[in-house]
Amino acid sequence: MRVAILTPTPVEHCAILALLPDSTEKMLGGDRYRIGRFQGRHHLLEIITQEAGSKNENIALATERVIKNFQPTVVILAGVAGGVKDVSIGDVMVGTKYYGYEFGKVTPDGFATRPQSGYYSKELLTLAQSVAGNWEWRSRAKNTLAKVVFGAIAAGNKVVAATDSDAYRLLKQTYNDTTAIEMEAVGFGQAMLSYPAIRFLNVRGISDLLDGKSKSDGSQELAAQNMAGFVFELLYQLDVSQFKIMGNMGVKELSKEIIELVANRGKPAKVEPTSSLSTRQ
Numbered sequence: 001m002r003v004a005i006l007t008p009t010p011v012e013h014c015a016i017l018a019l020l021p022d023s024t025e026k027m028l029g030g031d032r033y034r035i036g037r038f039q040g041r042h043h044l045l046e047i048i049t050q051e052a053g054s055k056n057e058n059i060a061l062a063t064e065r066v067i068k069n070f071q072p073t074v075v076i077l078a079g080v081a082g083g084v085k086d087v088s089i090g091d092v093m094v095g096t097k098y099y100g101y102e103f104g105k106v107t108p109d110g111f112a113t114r115p116q117s118g119y120y121s122k123e124l125l126t127l128a129q130s131v132a133g134n135w136e137w138r139s140r141a142k143n144t145l146a147k148v149v150f151g152a153i154a155a156g157n158k159v160v161a162a163t164d165s166d167a168y169r170l171l172k173q174t175y176n177d178t179t180a181i182e183m184e185a186v187g188f189g190q191a192m193l194s195y196p197a198i199r200f201l202n203v204r205g206i207s208d209l210l211d212g213k214s215k216s217d218g219s220q221e222l223a224a225q226n227m228a229g230f231v232f233e234l235l236y237q238l239d240v241s242q243f244k245i246m247g248n249m250g251v252k253e254l255s256k257e258i259i260e261l262v263a264n265r266g267k268p269a270k271v272e273p274t275s276s277l278s279t280r281q
Contacts, residue, residue, distance in 0.1 A: 001043045001240060004072040005231065006052045006062055008184055012079045013051040015224035019140060019232045020047055028069050031062075038232070042239040048072065056100070056155060056187030063191035067198065073240055074124070074199045077188045078231050080223040081153065081180040081204035089209065089219045090146045092230045093180045094128045095120055095153040095202035100186030118189045121199035123243050124234075125150070128201065131234050141229030142222060148230065151179030153202060155186040180204055199243065203231050 007013040013034075017023060023036030031050065038045045048070050052062030063075065081093060097119045131137055132148035185202055192200045205223030 002046045002048060002070050002072040002074075003235060003238075004048045004050075004066045004070060004075045005078050006050055006059060006066065006075065006188070007077075008052060008054040008059065008079045008182075010051055011220050012224045012227070013049065015221070015228040016049050016078060016231070018225075019228050020049065023047075023049070029065065031065055031069070033066075033069075038235060040236045040238055042237075042241070045235060045238070047235075055183050056185075058187070059184040060187035060191040063188055064194075067195055072198065074201075074238070075192065076200070076231060077184060077202045078227055079182065079184065079204055080207035080220055080227065081182040083180055083206040083209045084154075084178050086151070086179055087149050087206045087209075088147075089206055090143045090222050090226055091206045092132075092141075092146060092148045092226050093153070093204040093206055094125070094132070094148060094150050094230075095180075095185060095204070096125060096150050097152050098185035098189045098202065099152060099154045099178065100156070100190075117186075118193065120189075120201050124199050124201040127237060127242075128203075128230075128234055131230065131237055137230045137233035139229075140232050142225040146226045149179060152177045153185045153204070154178040154181045155183055156181075180206065181210075201234075203227055203234075 005016055007016060017034060020034070020036040020038060023034040026033045026035050034049045036047050036049075038047050048066060050062060050066060052059055059077065066072065066075065083089070083091070083093075087093060097117060099117050128148075129150070132150075135144075137148075138144045138146070182204060188200070188202065192198065205225070205227035207220045207223035
């Protein structure tokens, strides 16, 4: 089974690769990937990683290309983010939904928001909640005091550096459940809309807070290491047989249906007797 992990920057990619020993480089269609194997509890995973660049448009393009090149079952956007509320530096943030807060229209009365928004895959969120509820992931991370927080992620193409900025006031006014902010979530989410069968998730380490960014020097590495630890524990626990496909049918149920169809191929169809009430006169 294949899992793609996209990271915006080198520090995030290095944190992922540190937990993926013996990966090899592969060039495909002008893109550079690192590929390795990871033994999970339920599956041997082929992990495809890429340092895809920051900003929404870069991640959207990278998402399309990695899906075209490798057809993964799961795609994870893994990086760091700025904390807005209810988080501390080093915490792990799992996105439940995303906002593209810069989308809108300038009117005579001011800026009218027209957000691009969406949700992450339910099965992966359920798994992430299970992983967050135990201590195993911390053995892969660097900060045993870090916690895991679930919430909305807002994304734009500018760095929001303070709570006295126009962007922050917009977040508080219109997207006040935002827990973290970064520059890739909406591009990732919009790209994944074209692939409903592929599960996707956004996991972030909190590297700084909106106030006091100058106090967060050196925290990107810590945040990235904690994020990577959580991601790999999630992959270790991953069981794709729990995914629902074709409505509410799981992988195991679908396999049973396929086996029965193959076994019955070539057998004459059973004809039910026709009721006299439905017989044409």
